[in-house]
Amino acid sequence: MRLAGVGKRYGRRGPWVLREVELTLRPGSLVRIEGANGSGKSTLLKLLAGIERAGRGTVEAPAGRAYVPERFPPALPFDARAYLCHLGRIRGLSAAEARRRADHWLERFGITGYAGTPIGRLSKGTCQKVAVAQALLAEAELLLLDEAWTGLDQSARGELDGAVAERAAAGGLVVFVDHDPTRLAGLATGAHRVADGVLHEVPLPQAGPDGPRTAVVVEAEALPEWLPGRPERKPLADGATRLDVPSAHADALLRRLLAAHPPVHIRSVREDNA
Ligand SMILES: Nc1ncnc2c1ncn2[C@@H]1O[C@H](COP(=O)(O)OP(=O)(O)OP(=O)(O)O)[C@@H](O)[C@H]1O
Numbered sequence: 001m002r003l004a005g006v007g008k009r010y011g012r013r014g015p016w017v018l019r020e021v022e023l024t025l026r027p028g029s030l031v032r033i034e035g036a037n038g039s040g041k042s043t044l045l046k047l048l049a050g051i052e053r054a055g056r057g058t059v060e061a062p063a064g065r066a067y068v069p070e071r072f073p074p075a076l077p078f079d080a081r082a083y084l085c086h087l088g089r090i091r092g093l094s095a096a097e098a099r100r101r102a103d104h105w106l107e108r109f110g111i112t113g114y115a116g117t118p119i120g121r122l123s124k125g126t127c128q129k130v131a132v133a134q135a136l137l138a139e140a141e142l143l144l145l146d147e148a149w150t151g152l153d154q155s156a157r158g159e160l161d162g163a164v165a166e167r168a169a170a171g172g173l174v175v176f177v178d179h180d181p182t183r184l185a186g187l188a189t190g191a192h193r194v195a196d197g198v199l200h201e202v203p204l205p206q207a208g209p210d211g212p213r214t215a216v217v218v219e220a221e222a223l224p225e226w227l228p229g230r231p232e233r234k235p236l237a238d239g240a241t242r243l244d245v246p247s248a249h250a251d252a253l254l255r256r257l258l259a260a261h262p263p264v265h266i267r268s269v270r271e272d273n274a
Contacts, residue, residue: 001025001048001142001173006057007197008043017043019197021057027141030168030187031175034202035194041177042070044194045144048175062173066140068148070177072131080122080130081106081115087134098137105133108159125151132156136163143167145176149183154259158224161187161256165226185252186229186245214250214271216243218257220264228252240267247271 006021017040025031035041046052047059049067076083081102088098106112109129114122119130128151135143143164149157165187168174176184192199216231219240223233229249234242245253250269257264 002060004058006054008055016197021199023199025173027171027173028168029173029189032188032191033177039194041194042146045146049144062141064141066135066138067144068131068135070146072127076119079116079118083119084133088137091138101137105137109156128152129156132160141172143172143174147177149178158256158259162226182252185249212247212271214245214247216269217267218264219267221262224260228256
């Protein structure tokens with residue numbers, strides 16, 4: 001995926017929101033876009049999604065794209081399952097496969113009970129889960145997430161983290177905007193900041209091999225497959241597991257563990273400064 005000399009303004013006389021954006025990303029990357037309010041993050045994602053057109057420059061993006069917008073249109077004339085099946089069909093899935101994936105994501109987000117509810121009558125949080133599900137079921141080459149975690153409960157956030165990790169592991173390219181600087185800690189491969197219409201590469205939160213590490217001892221029937229910071233997992237003699245992560249990722253790891261299903265009991269947390 002490549003952006004070269006991209007500029008975007010709304011209206012013929014509007015100010016250039018993006019002026020000269022250069023960005024090349026490889027499949028399998030997981031990239032964070034940050035920037036001040038109104039700097040143009042959503043605009044950038046819309047250009048990548050093909051929803052807005054660049055005023056100048058070139059945008060090369062894969063045909064298979066899925067996008068979670070910052071605001072999901074609320075008054076769609078579908079119930080949740082019918083909407084997901086419909087979008088699956090638009091993406092070329094068979095009716096049976098679209099239904100299978102729709103049910104899979106409804107179940108993963110814990111909203112199977114709302115499958116038959118018209119989207120306009122869903123709570124904000126449930127609606128957001130549907131918005132995220134429609135993008136995930138596409139298994140797209142390019143997945144664009146604009147504040148997709150906002151409005152989700154802890155457990156759904158954990159599911160989304162896991163789903164994003166799966167997409168990147170399958171070779172997909174994921175570009176996301178989120179206000180939490182630790183979002184997808186340990187998984188993101190790059191970060192860029194939008195400022196004055198230009199993109200600047202910025203370092204990811206420090207998690208060098210020589211920095212402090214945190215050991216978290218947990219008891220659980222099963223641990224989520226993907227955990228922030230990709231901790232080393234060491235089984236202990238009494239059946240507990242010791243997770244060892246760079247301390248920069250400890251908060252994100254603890255949040256994920258607290259939201260896990262089946263539940264995880266955190267027995268101890270210790271930072272090792274040695
Ligand atoms: N459809 C539109 N028509 C006119 N101006 C727009 C439109 N969409 C965005 N803008 C303007 O473009 C600028 C960048 O907006 P954008 O939503 O991309 O920023 P952002 O970084 O995502 O902001 P936030 O963090 O507040 O979501 C803002 O000044 C905004 O007012």
